[in-house]
Amino acid sequence: MTHNIAILGASGYTGAELVRLIAGHPSMRIAALSAERKAGRPMGEVFAHLAHLDLPDLVRIEEIDFAGIDLCFAALPHGLSQAIVRDLPRGLKVVDLGADFRLRDPLAYEKWYGKAHAAPDLQREAVYGLTEFYRADIAGARLVAGTGCNAATVQYALRPLIEGGLIDLDRIICDLKNGATGAGRALKEHMLFSERFSDVAGYAQGGTHRHLAEFDQEFSALAGRKVEIIFNPHLVPINRGILADCYVEGEAEAIHAALAARYADEPFIHVLPFGQTPGTGQVTGSNLCLIGVIGDRVSGRAMVTATLDNLAKGSSGQALQNANLMLGLDETTGLKGAPLFP
Amino acid sequence: MTHNIAILGASGYTGAELVRLIAGHPSMRIAALSAERKAGRPMGEVFAHLAHLDLPDLVRIEEIDFAGIDLCFAALPHGLSQAIVRDLPRGLKVVDLGADFRLRDPLAYEKWYGKAHAAPDLQREAVYGLTEFYRADIAGARLVAGTGCNAATVQYALRPLIEGGLIDLDRIICDLKNGATGAGRALKEHMLFSERFSDVAGYAQGGTHRHLAEFDQEFSALAGRKVEIIFNPHLVPINRGILADCYVEGEAEAIHAALAARYADEPFIHVLPFGQTPGTGQVTGSNLCLIGVIGDRVSGRAMVTATLDNLAKGSSGQALQNANLMLGLDETTGLKGAPLFP
Amino acid sequence: MTHNIAILGASGYTGAELVRLIAGHPSMRIAALSAERKAGRPMGEVFAHLAHLDLPDLVRIEEIDFAGIDLCFAALPHGLSQAIVRDLPRGLKVVDLGADFRLRDPLAYEKWYGKAHAAPDLQREAVYGLTEFYRADIAGARLVAGTGCNAATVQYALRPLIEGGLIDLDRIICDLKNGATGAGRALKEHMLFSERFSDVAGYAQGGTHRHLAEFDQEFSALAGRKVEIIFNPHLVPINRGILADCYVEGEAEAIHAALAARYADEPFIHVLPFGQTPGTGQVTGSNLCLIGVIGDRVSGRAMVTATLDNLAKGSSGQALQNANLMLGLDETTGLKGAPLFP
């Protein structure tokens, strides 16, 4: 059986990554692709690397006949999804890749995104898409909210430690190194090649990045108390990849053991031997998340490093994994490709 | 039915790329991996991005029991293959990725490689591995010689034009832009990151590059006369990809028509609409070769640009495509992955 | 004596490069900086790497009091300079870095730039700024038109050969590899880091690039007949640098000898020993142009490779060199910095 898929917002990088992944999926077929400003153009013109595929042209959302669609991915700019998803047919399964449905609390949404949510009912209904921790809910969900790419990376590193009471909750520092595709395809001066090629610099630091809303929601729920982490991302001149270095206070070997135990049966999350940390180059293009733990000469301190490809496991790969679950398929279908290196 | 595969020289980039591709192949199983200096180590230690796969440890060639092997890839340093392949069991199918069996003429080999060939009988028996032009021979071959990555790129651009008598054979200029992985994993000062990061420079120019031996052999055979092209490669700071700009004298539209007709039914070779040229970023990680043709304001001149991923279609992807043919499989098996972009 | 300098269009890359160079000039002082959209902001906010310098804030052009200015650099977008320079005080020395005054023939300007020139009198008066070939005229000029960065690179490689009758004028092919800063700081999707990081691709090929107008003007004048070269540029993922490979028909050693003789006394143009070609990494940040010549196994063919930093010798460095001449200074003042490598 083939499932018909629509991708809304297909002219961005996560949209293109969905097309790449679904092109290799044995039981999905791309039936519709939307993009507002680029509607009317062939997908292969907007993304030349996909020109060899047999794909529908880009259309406006209102041109899509959703009657024949089994599942819809929404890879839209933040803030646009809520109204669009609200107006989709009620029976349609939806995986949203943006930020619109990640927060369960309307007040938290308003605080971090600066305006009231347009679809609070859906906000409550949406299941948070961190597959390995919400698997059963996702399988039964109509609407799944993809996590932030940074949010996924850091949660893989820290959730089992918070849950297990293994680290000091008041002293969690997460320093991230982020590839440029995380900023999307929007035109911004500081994202020009010439500006980024030889620069490493922070952005949205000091407790201002919106993914903090997800950390607050998830970690506080896990801990049963308010948890606020320190989280500072940086732009590094690579395209894909997040390296999340999480500095914690706790026993390094116990931390490693807890992570290794938690992820032993996970198909995509792998914990390296104690004392090794991964690099972004080990996951490019794959749905893997690699985690390493090291101690320090200062006792009681550890660093947990997690890495994943922000466009794959951090976004479109996660979305496809969730879509597989929602459609009753093996969740690894179409996602087993090994990383590209070098 | 599963075919057992051995990869000799698995610690280099083409070896790792074979592992990546075969890991997604439905009817091949990697049964043995060899590497001389790194024998005894797990493959995941030599290539961390492959650590999540269930792979045999690296061994020396003499430790491999070839009785259970159906097909062997030799991804060895140039010059080593000939003696090693000569000593393999006679019935074993072999795809050699190096330069050792590309030239049919022992004198040509000696001229370009500076020593006599150690297995001239095999040299004569080997089939040249440019799939789209030697398909039938490859399907029946015991030993296939993979082409040079530059040699493949340029031949895809020029063979139909030489065969069709569409261009001046005495004025073919090929200017290539080459990603760094083409130089392999050997330790050379000029291949350090610091040396290459911000540099674009030529190498092996002026009629000295060994891939010229292949061009001379193939183009002269096609034309029925001696053909010597001008061929100057350059190192550009990307990892994968060759952009081959071939400046020719001939009618641009006729050239485009000939290429489009020749490759209309090829699964991996695509000719862009007239006037468009491809970039290396459109093929990364895939088995595609894209070809574009443009004219010039100077009439009677054209440029044919071909691009492919040197590790994939230019080497390991080509090798797998040929192996599929040799084993009676659909030649596209395991090779349909779309390019990775960005 | 200190000369007061104004830079119009200081928020682009060539403007910033002028500031960098003039900051180290012993007898120039930056008295005014203009930028239309960014007027009112400190230069150090628009270019953080210049924040430590004591510079005037950005203003609109009309806010500048030109009475106290000795020389003005116009680093404006193409097409804007002609009207602005026309309206500057008549006695003010001006070095224009854009395309507006490069062509002496109003019809040629109209043909390549698609509209009539707004200041044809100035167009006739302007001296073409290729220092080494127009030195005396530049020294006495009121208005100097900086050359295109590609135009400079290729002319350094070819002018002595055309003048000396050493090459076939009907078979000149120039294949260029260009760093991203040549595209300026304007927001274009294909210039985003994510698009360019791992891509090498042609642009403005097939006889359409506007620098061809300069080649036609200069080479035809030199040869005393119409000369049309083939010229295809490419974007490579580096910031600074042009590598111009010029394929010509002629005797390689005679070509080398002519170039070596012509540039023997030039402070910034260096010809490498025969058989060596330069890389872009050898000139980064400097005012050097390096030239190499190689022959080929096909007799009667040669490649002349020239490289320079497009922002320095290709644009702002050239402009400063010309300004030095116009102000009666040693032309190398402030330009002797060695290249940055790695």
Next chain:
Amino acid sequence: MTHNIAILGASGYTGAELVRLIAGHPSMRIAALSAERKAGRPMGEVFAHLAHLDLPDLVRIEEIDFAGIDLCFAALPHGLSQAIVRDLPRGLKVVDLGADFRLRDPLAYEKWYGKAHAAPDLQREAVYGLTEFYRADIAGARLVAGTGCNAATVQYALRPLIEGGLIDLDRIICDLKNGATGAGRALKEHMLFSERFSDVAGYAQGGTHRHLAEFDQEFSALAGRKVEIIFNPHLVPINRGILADCYVEGEAEAIHAALAARYADEPFIHVLPFGQTPGTGQVTGSNLCLIGVIGDRVSGRAMVTATLDNLAKGSSGQALQNANLMLGLDETTGLKGAPLFP
């Protein structure tokens, strides 16, 4: 008056950077260049970007006549300097760029470098080369020990805070992002372009990096008690630049004020307005160190970010600054070049 300079170990990156800087120095002349394995070759062959300079050929150290040398830079591999410097003429001023004389305590040296020091007398005599904190001692020294590049960056961020008692000494976490030139020109597989181009990964983490010996020595002396920081460096795909993010506990605004006050009169150390952090691209090729301070939504936490060019201010620029002091020159001579951007 011109000072004659010798550079030992001129075939490495810090040696080449010294040549670049000294080439623009008004009162220094490079009289001798040594390199063991490359002795006998012209410097311009070993570093093509310096070929246009009039430089002495590389020789072995024993070939240098030190009688005519005023000051000698030793840019030798770690461990080699101590015996070589010991055997130089007693009156010769020496700036050592390696690790051999950074530690005052022979036991500390032995602990971190694994062998006894060969010149413990000199070790005691050497002045630690962090100019802004040892200026007077440096001016009078015969032997100055250049700091580690990471050690310099982090000390600029933290010394005034430790001295001022502004931060919790038991909770200092320094996460560094390091350009590839910091690894030098030695041939290592993981430093090949192909390995690093698309990878971000840690190295020498968990309290193992040798620059910790400098931190321990300097910070403990400043604080009057044992101070052990957490320090984890990372390789990022740029050539030059260190971004040091120092996570501390203390009042952010007080921290900013202390740094701004301390460096107000320093020519090369600049503190950005509160709330801004610098990027590596703002210092490339210059002798600047930029420092930024941000607070966090979690009160009592701050991040101090320092950046410098590891080859310039982190090594060869620092060395030249110290040499200027030792020779009685203005310490900024030859070091005022603005950064190269883009």
